[in-house]
Amino acid sequence: MNSVILHALTRLFFAAMLIFSIFILLRGHNEPGGGFIGGLAGASAYAVVTMAFGAHVAQRWLIIHPVVLCGVGLVCAILSGLPPLMGMGGSFLTHLWWIGEIGGVELHLGTTLLFDIGVYFVVVGGVLSMLFRLYDTGEEEAGW
Amino acid sequence: MSPLLFVLIAAFGAAIAAPVARFTGQAAGWLLALIPAFLFISLVQLLPEVADGGVVMQVIEWAPAYGVNLGFRLDGFSVLFSMLITGIGTLVVIYAGTYFSGKEAKDRGRFLAFIILFMTAMLGTVMADDLIVLFVFWEMTSLVSFFLIGFKHEDRAARDSALQSLVVTAGGGMALLGGILLLGSVAGTFSLSEITAQAGDIAQSPLFPAIVVLVLIGAFTKSAQFPFHFWLPNAMAAPTPASAYLHSATMVKLGVYLVARFDTGFGNEPIFYVPLIVFGGITMLIASVQAVRSTGFKAVLAYSTVASLATLIVLVGIPGSDAVKATIGFLVAHALYKAALFFAAGGVIHSTHVYELARLGGLRWKMPMTFIASVLAAISMAGLPLFLGYKAKDLLFTASFGADSLAWWATLCALIMSAAMTMVGLLAAFKPFWLKAPYGEVKLYHGESFGMALPPLVLGALGLLFGVAPFLLWGPVMEPAIAALYGAPTAPVDAYVIPHVDARLLLTIGLLAAGLGLVWLWTRMHRDPDSLRPRFMLADFCYNKVMGGVEIAAPKLAKPLQTGTLRSYIGATVGVTVVGVAFALIGFEGAMIEAALIEPIRPYAVLILIFVLMGVAVAAFARSVLITIIGVGIVGYGMALLFLINGAPDVAFTQFTVETLFLVILVAVLLRIPLGSALHRPLKKRPRSAIAAIGFGAATTLSILAMNALNFDPRLSEYFGEVSYAEAHGRNVVNVILVDFRALDTLGEIAVVAFATLAVWALLRRRTPEKEAGQ
Numbered sequence: 067m068n069s070v071i072l073h074a075l076t077r078l079f080f081a082a083m084l085i086f087s088i089f090i091l092l093r094g095h096n097e098p099g100g101g102f103i104g105g106l107a108g109a110s111a112y113a114v115v116t117m118a119f120g121a122h123v124a125q126r127w128l129i130i131h132p133v134v135l136c137g138v139g140l141v142c143a144i145l146s147g148l149p150p151l152m153g154m155g156g157s158f159l160t161h162l163w164w165i166g167e168i169g170g171v172e173l174h175l176g177t178t179l180l181f182d183i184g185v186y187f188v189v190v191g192g193v194l195s196m197l198f199r200l201y202d203t204g205e206e207e208a209g210w
Numbered sequence: 211m212s213p214l215l216f217v218l219i220a221a222f223g224a225a226i227a228a229p230v231a232r233f234t235g236q237a238a239g240w241l242l243a244l245i246p247a248f249l250f251i252s253l254v255q256l257l258p259e260v261a262d263g264g265v266v267m268q269v270i271e272w273a274p275a276y277g278v279n280l281g282f283r284l285d286g287f288s289v290l291f292s293m294l295i296t297g298i299g300t301l302v303v304i305y306a307g308t309y310f311s312g313k314e315a316k317d318r319g320r321f322l323a324f325i326i327l328f329m330t331a332m333l334g335t336v337m338a339d340d341l342i343v344l345f346v347f348w349e350m351t352s353l354v355s356f357f358l359i360g361f362k363h364e365d366r367a368a369r370d371s372a373l374q375s376l377v378v379t380a381g382g383g384m385a386l387l388g389g390i391l392l393l394g395s396v397a398g399t400f401s402l403s404e405i406t407a408q409a410g411d412i413a414q415s416p417l418f419p420a421i422v423v424l425v426l427i428g429a430f431t432k433s434a435q436f437p438f439h440f441w442l443p444n445a446m447a448a449p450t451p452a453s454a455y456l457h458s459a460t461m462v463k464l465g466v467y468l469v470a471r472f473d474t475g476f477g478n479e480p481i482f483y484v485p486l487i488v489f490g491g492i493t494m495l496i497a498s499v500q501a502v503r504s505t506g507f508k509a510v511l512a513y514s515t516v517a518s519l520a521t522l523i524v525l526v527g528i529p530g531s532d533a534v535k536a537t538i539g540f541l542v543a544h545a546l547y548k549a550a551l552f553f554a555a556g557g558v559i560h561s562t563h564v565y566e567l568a569r570l571g572g573l574r575w576k577m578p579m580t581f582i583a584s585v586l587a588a589i590s591m592a593g594l595p596l597f598l599g600y601k602a603k604d605l606l607f608t609a610s611f612g613a614d615s616l617a618w619w620a621t622l623c624a625l626i627m628s629a630a631m632t633m634v635g636l637l638a639a640f641k642p643f644w645l646k647a648p649y650g651e652v653k654l655y656h657g658e659s660f661g662m663a664l665p666p667l668v669l670g671a672l673g674l675l676f677g678v679a680p681f682l683l684w685g686p687v688m689e690p691a692i693a694a695l696y697g698a699p700t701a702p703v704d705a706y707v708i709p710h711v712d713a714r715l716l717l718t719i720g721l722l723a724a725g726l727g728l729v730w731l732w733t734r735m736h737r738d739p740d741s742l743r744p745r746f747m748l749a750d751f752c753y754n755k756v757m758g759g760v761e762i763a764a765p766k767l768a769k770p771l772q773t774g775t776l777r778s779y780i781g782a783t784v785g786v787t788v789v790g791v792a793f794a795l796i797g798f799e800g801a802m803i804e805a806a807l808i809e810p811i812r813p814y815a816v817l818i819l820i821f822v823l824m825g826v827a828v829a830a831f832a833r834s835v836l837i838t839i840i841g842v843g844i845v846g847y848g849m850a851l852l853f854l855i856n857g858a859p860d861v862a863f864t865q866f867t868v869e870t871l872f873l874v875i876l877v878a879v880l881l882r883i884p885l886g887s888a889l890h891r892p893l894k895k896r897p898r899s900a901i902a903a904i905g906f907g908a909a910t911t912l913s914i915l916a917m918n919a920l921n922f923d924p925r926l927s928e929y930f931g932e933v934s935y936a937e938a939h940g941r942n943v944v945n946v947i948l949v950d951f952r953a954l955d956t957l958g959e960i961a962v963v964a965f966a967t968l969a970v971w972a973l974l975r976r977r978t979p980e981k982e983a984g985q
Contacts, residue, residue: 086860090863094942094945095940095941095942095945095946095949096940096941096942097519097941097942098859098860098863098942098944099860099863100860100917100940100942100944100948100949101948101949102864102948103860103863103864103867106864106867106868106871107867109871110867110870110871112324113870113871113874116874128612130249132555132710132967132971133967133968133971134249135328136763136964136967137964138961139960139964140960140961140964143956143960144957147953147957150271151270151271151272151280156274157271157273157274157275158273158954159957160955161938161949161950161953161955163939165939168540175938176938177937178247178940178946178949178950178953180482181949181953181956181957182945182949183948185948185956185960187961188958188960188964188967191967192963192964192966192967192970193871195967195971196875196967196970197874197875197878199970199971199974199975199976200875200878200879200882200974201878202976204459
């Protein structure tokens with residue numbers, strides 16, 4: 067769409083929405099949020115770019131191909147479940163936890179985070195695959 | 211090294227193959243060969259551990275609730291098989307690196323990655339103790355085989371052959387899975403070693419015949435036994451390094467491997483071994499005849515492979531320790547000489563671009579190393595003294611003569627098969643090199659290269675080395691395998707070097723004469739150009755008829771259900787829901803209305819409800835579909851608000867984002883699809899839609915009222931509320947359930963999303979405007 071206001075605001079919105087989506091992803095374990103919702107928010111950020119500048123620009127901003135992103139997410143989720151099989155005890159997808167303190171704040175880090183990041187990637191990749199295909203004007207064919 | 215480590219190192223090799231090929235160019239094959247070579251040396255170091263019936267076990271819990279463990283077990287037989295896989299694998303990787311030297315680095319990398327991935331799957335299959343693990347790796351070999359046969363994917367014949375092999379082997383895999391599940395339910399375990407230990411009890415089970423049939427279908431499809439023998443010769447569409455590795459030396463032997471494993475426990479049950487001898491024998495005969503009929507260089511070798519696999523199946527079937535010795539001897543001898551012949555054939559085809567054996571000739575001075583390698587391999591294949599093949603043939607006839615039942619049949623098939631093998635060996639060694647080319651001199655595009663001549667030379671020389679120095683092979687490698695397979699120590703194999711002058715030598719001479727006679731017959735049959743055109747193959751014909759029938763029957767079945775109109779799909783969904791809810795609510799005794807009236811009426815909820823009703827009105831009465839969609843969106847946002855104020859922020863947030871993305875995507879769809887008049891649907895055409903909508907709404911309302919009237923069972927939510935932070939370090943119970951307690955479900959769901967994405971990406975490819983207008 068050729069609107070100066072939309073173009074100008076898009077950059078702002080995009081950055082804000084993407085950071086917000088990552089925030090939602092990370093806080094998901096204790097507050098409302100998580101990989102699925104975060105992924106949808108992240109996809110929305112790119113949806114704004116798609117509507118403003120077109121699918122090819124959004125694809126460039128994504129850097130990685132959306133279908134590949136789906137695969138990366140799936141691999142992340144599977145990897146997060148593997149440590150127990152490597153002799154750390156438990157069965158597949160038994161998550162491990164690391165509890166420590168950084169600057170006085172107690173931190174609970176688990177392999178669940180990697181799993182959630184995987185969900186995030188799959189959702190972003192899945193939604194954007196559909197979106198990019200539908201908004202593809204066919205003007206550029208840069209290796210699609 | 212633990213078994214799992216072998217598999218992981220191989221998998222690592224597959225992962226790095228493509229980048230390595232890109233950055234190292236022509237040296238890729240030699241570099242990547244270090245991985246299988248390292249695994250091979252590690253296996254040699256393991257030999258002492260399995261020497262006297264020793265076993266290396268490794269069990270990792272995988273899904274203990276289902277009794278499935280990542281169980282690996284290395285005994286003499288698995289080590290021998292793994293040595294074949296990694297040893298020949300090393301040579302194949304070197305060979306393939308040179309074979310694809312003229313191609314782009316991308317192709318080379320892809321091929322090498324598949325080959326090493328295949329090696330990973332093979333190692334996993336033969337090292338697995340748990341049958342479920344074995345099955346997973348087994349199917350993986352079928353899949354990689356599919357990609358390798360269809361490697362030249364621009365070629366229709368290659369694609370068809372790839373699909374055929376996948377249909378046959380993966381279909382057999384399904385039968386095998388059925389057999390494994392039945393076996394597991396009877397035995398109470400999936401561990402192969404435990405099943406072997408209680409084989410006697412399992413054989414008494416009424417399910418045992420079904421198990422045998424299913425497992426044999428799995429083995430016969432994989433090892434190309436009658437009536438599934440036809441896919442293997444077609445699989446020769448694969449590049450030659452793959453043919454040598456998958457379709458001769460290793461993968462097709464998995465069927466033999468499987469029945470051999472079961473034979474340790476069930477070898478004395480007639481219901482198990484009689485089909486092996488009968489079907490194996492039939493396959494031996496068919497393949498021998500087809501080897502004489504075939505013209506293609508690789509096709510002749512492929513049929514001789516089918517015949518050899520059939521021989522192994524028969525040998526596994528024959529009870530007794532003699533047959534076990536023959537199985538192991540023949541297995542190794544065949545792997546060495548057949549892979550060498552395939553390598554040599556690939557070298558000749560690569561240099562001449564001639565695929566028919568009948569056209570070749572006179573190459574002996576142009577490709578001397580390949581010639582020597584072929585002669586070495588062919589002598590072993592023909593079973594002449596001083597070579598390993600002689601010993602293997604000796605053991606084969608000892609076993610078939612000595613069989614308790616069906617000895618005449620096994621011996622007859624073995625005789626015919628051996629004569630045909632002798633013919634194939636002589637043909638492969640002398641026809642392209644020694645005899646005159648019948649259709650004028652063969653043009654050479656390039657000479658032989660070291661990387662492609664070395665592997666067959668190594669294998670051919672090993673056949674001679676193990677023949678004259680048998681102590682190198684039998685004591686350290688073969689005896690442990692024989693003991694592991696027989697399940698008890700056996701008398702060592704008589705590893706003589708100089709043949710005894712008795713009936714056996716006479717047999718060798720007789721077979722050589724028969725082989726020479728067949729060579730004469732073959733050259734006569736393939737003398738005129740007419741003989742070079744494709745022949746009618748009954749099994750292929752039947753396969754094509756069946757597949758064609760499926761293609762005709764499938765749409766006839768699917769059309770009535772898949773009408774293609776969205777309205778009928780929605781109608782069916784709504785109808786089933788309404789009927790289902792009505793059925794469930796018949797005789798419902800809770801007080802629906804009273805339960806609903808307990809809650810006070812909240813003003814903000816009323817406001818949101820008015821907002822939602824406005825959306826409903828817009829959706830129902832708008833003339834344009836676009837505005838209808840916006841109306842539905844308003845309803846969605848209103849619902850999300852209700853969720854938000856009722857303490858479900860997760861659901862509310864999801865609903866908001868989904869509604870937004872839904873709108874964005876639907877608008878795109880409407881802009882792209884030329885709906886024309888369908889965009890504006892007059893009100894008088896909508897009564898049926900109204901009925902459906904009202905019915906669906908009523909059903910939903912009633913079911914919610916009914917749920918509200920029931921006593922809520924709080925056990926689950928209380929449980930998760932309590933353990934969520936204590937065990938899973940998270941206060942957001944919803945998310946903790948998703949990523950931790952029910953993580954496997956979530957993994958399944960995101961896998962579905964990922965695979966659907968693949969399909970969406972392919973299906974939504976933008977078509978050209980002309981085509982779009984035509985739709």
